[in-house]
Amino acid sequence: MAGKKRDIALSELQCAVMRVLWQRGEASTAEVADVLQAERGLKHTTVATLLTRLEKRGVVESRRDARQLHYRATVTEPQVRRSMVAGLLQSLFGGDAKALVSHLVDESAIESGDLDRLRRRLKGGKDHV
Known part of the structure; x- marks a missing residue:
């Protein structure tokens, strides 16, 4: 698989x-x-x-x-996560990842420290969110 x-x-x-x-x-x-x-x-x-x-x-x-x-x-946890997040992203946010992240920030699901780690990750760092 x-x-x-x-x-x-x-x-x-x-x-x-x-x-x-x-x-x-x-x-x-x-x-x-x-x-x-x-x-x-x-x-x-x-x-x-x-x-x-x-x-x-x-x-x-x-x-x-x-x-x-x-x-x-027969499937890994990352495979299931990717698939389920992709489905959520498509069905609720029309495929717009920025809208999903904005929603998480607006709903306080992401804390300040999480945002710093996310910024490093987006810049190519090894930090896991």
């Missing part, structure tokens, strides 16, 4: 599942369910359904080990 440009829009719960897989590399349905039960109160059956749907979409793949399914992500 590397190098392919894909639309990857995920719900909040799907993102939570993916975060577990990104952190662990690979996890069984039960392991993902344990994490999400503790974090969000999700039941094992809900997590299993989410994983099955993500597999059908091609963003995770599974392998069977005895009686357990183990899943791993």
Whole structure:
């Protein structure tokens, strides 16, 4: 999948599942369910359904080990972020990145120190925002 440009829009719960897989590399349905039960109160059956749907979409793949399914992500977190931000940018701001940044500044989602780091980043620095 590397190098392919894909639309990857995920719900909040799907993102939570993916975060577990990104952190662990690979996890069984039960392991993902344990994490999400503790974090969000999700039941094992809900997590299993989410994983099955993500597999059908091609963003995770599974392998069977005895009686357990183990899943791993087939897309990276940066790929999902890029895709989802691009979709947000296009749908809400007509593709105008400056309008998005202006909105974030106006809504105080970006603090003064963040703006300094963003300026350095725009000038080619290595600072991560």
